Amino acid sequence: MTTHLSEDTAMRALEAARPIPESVDEVWSPTRADRVLHAVLDQTTGSPRPSRQVSRRWALVAAVAGIATIGLIGQAVIPSGSVGSATPAQALDNLASHAVAITIPDGKFLKVVTTHTIEPTGTMIGGSSQDTTWYADDGWCWSTTSLSDAPEVTYRRDTWPTAEFAALLPQPMPDDPASLVDAINQRAADYVATHPPKANFVPPPSLWVALVADGAFKDVRTSAADRALLIRSLALLPNVTVDEHAVDPRGRPAVEVAVKYSDPHFPDAPQREYRLFLDGDGLVLASQIRMSGGKYYQSWITERSLVDSVPADVIKTVGSGHKTKMVTR
Amino acid sequence: MEHPPGPDDFRRLFHETNRRVYAFVRRYATESDCDDLIAEVYLAAWRHFDQLPAEPLPWLLGTARKVLANHWRSRGRRQRLAVEMAGISQLATADCATQAVDRADLVAALRRLREEDREILLLVGWDGLDSTQAAQVLHCSPQAARARLSRARKRLAECLTEAEPVTQLQLLTEAN
Numbered sequence: 001m002t003t004h005l006s007e008d009t010a011m012r013a014l015e016a017a018r019p020i021p022e023s024v025d026e027v028w029s030p031t032r033a034d035r036v037l038h039a040v041l042d043q044t045t046g047s048p049r050p051s052r053q054v055s056r057r058w059a060l061v062a063a064v065a066g067i068a069t070i071g072l073i074g075q076a077v078i079p080s081g082s083v084g085s086a087t088p089a090q091a092l093d094n095l096a097s098h099a100v101a102i103t104i105p106d107g108k109f110l111k112v113v114t115t116h117t118i119e120p121t122g123t124m125i126g127g128s129s130q131d132t133t134w135y136a137d138d139g140w141c142w143s144t145t146s147l148s149d150a151p152e153v154t155y156r157r158d159t160w161p162t163a164e165f166a167a168l169l170p171q172p173m174p175d176d177p178a179s180l181v182d183a184i185n186q187r188a189a190d191y192v193a194t195h196p197p198k199a200n201f202v203p204p205p206s207l208w209v210a211l212v213a214d215g216a217f218k219d220v221r222t223s224a225a226d227r228a229l230l231i232r233s234l235a236l237l238p239n240v241t242v243d244e245h246a247v248d249p250r251g252r253p254a255v256e257v258a259v260k261y262s263d264p265h266f267p268d269a270p271q272r273e274y275r276l277f278l279d280g281d282g283l284v285l286a287s288q289i290r291m292s293g294g295k296y297y298q299s300w301i302t303e304r305s306l307v308d309s310v311p312a313d314v315i316k317t318v319g320s321g322h323k324t325k326m327v328t329r
Numbered sequence: 330m331e332h333p334p335g336p337d338d339f340r341r342l343f344h345e346t347n348r349r350v351y352a353f354v355r356r357y358a359t360e361s362d363c364d365d366l367i368a369e370v371y372l373a374a375w376r377h378f379d380q381l382p383a384e385p386l387p388w389l390l391g392t393a394r395k396v397l398a399n400h401w402r403s404r405g406r407r408q409r410l411a412v413e414m415a416g417i418s419q420l421a422t423a424d425c426a427t428q429a430v431d432r433a434d435l436v437a438a439l440r441r442l443r444e445e446d447r448e449i450l451l452l453v454g455w456d457g458l459d460s461t462q463a464a465q466v467l468h469c470s471p472q473a474a475r476a477r478l479s480r481a482r483k484r485l486a487e488c489l490t491e492a493e494p495v496t497q498l499q500l501l502t503e504a505n
Binding site for chain 2: 016
């Protein structure tokens, strides 16, 4: 039986018995901890989630890393059907021949709702966010982003492409796909060299080109010819496959372009696959990142429509001038 | 421009905190379950990297608490308490007992405490959190955490006064 103790003495006794690093290491060894760390990294891709308040430059980096919402836009179209070719080059060449520019009629706005999902849902890491963007034909847009597990809504007034993204896309565009691939990779290398934080994630060339193409498809001012050139450039990527008879995650007929890549930052991690689902006019319906073995990790799925107006509360929050603005509330 | 978070930042976070997260999780889970549970905590940290405060430990422990709650949801309370006490018994440093209290008495006293008292005492006494940080883990106000800690300190002192040793055999029996 212990004699009467003061509260302070009791707490000191408790604190004296706290686990110390050496005793923890006996069971929770550095090797075991590293195993858990790699298990975590094997289930992730790119970089940790960036702040919603970060710069547009980081938003670009995140997009390239495949973790930011890739707004995928284009006018609502009916797919033109199978292109019916055997090789990626032939399939994409046929698809490119159907490429169209996005047209937004006077007085209308292109509304794109993008649902970003991280699987498995219902777990601590799983969840979703929804980004709604209203595009005007001058390249400026308004957007709202809400997370499934947070009450805040982020409002933005911006252009697409951003200046940082535009730096990756050659202007004027080269005349042929091979030159375009080379130009994008050169610009990507320059960008990485001049933006040290980005060195945290240096995508392989194949992913750069696929993501830049994806981003260019978003630009309402990208011409049909440039869209066609970008589509044809995808055929030149290593490890690219094309399925002309695929369906996107919503079951819509699509041409699926898949690019396998390894994350250079985690050479031991499983190979990943970046998939673009294009409709018959070469506009993006959805994209996904999958882990090796077919495990699904993230997806961005879009729904497009033409609307007459932008919600008043969105305009009131970020304005309608040609000035970038972001507000989270 | 503020340095954006990158994989190296995440690795640094992991290396700086994983021992303490383990020490927390092990209190409430069997050794064999710890790895998966800790991985789930850090997966959440990856996804919510933007929400991590400068001192991330309370956030990590609060997340671990939720992960553990899910883990135990389908299991019995008795089993959970047995595992908790076995974990505490394993983690309590054997040679650090004060002259006033020996380790066995301390473990016995913790066993007698109410769960909510034991939880906040260990957050403060073992995890090194202050009452405000403990409040973040427990999802209560700092005032409520301080009041809860004050009551728990008093009860710990009472339980230590009344403590009778619990044998290792009892703990192992409860855990299995």
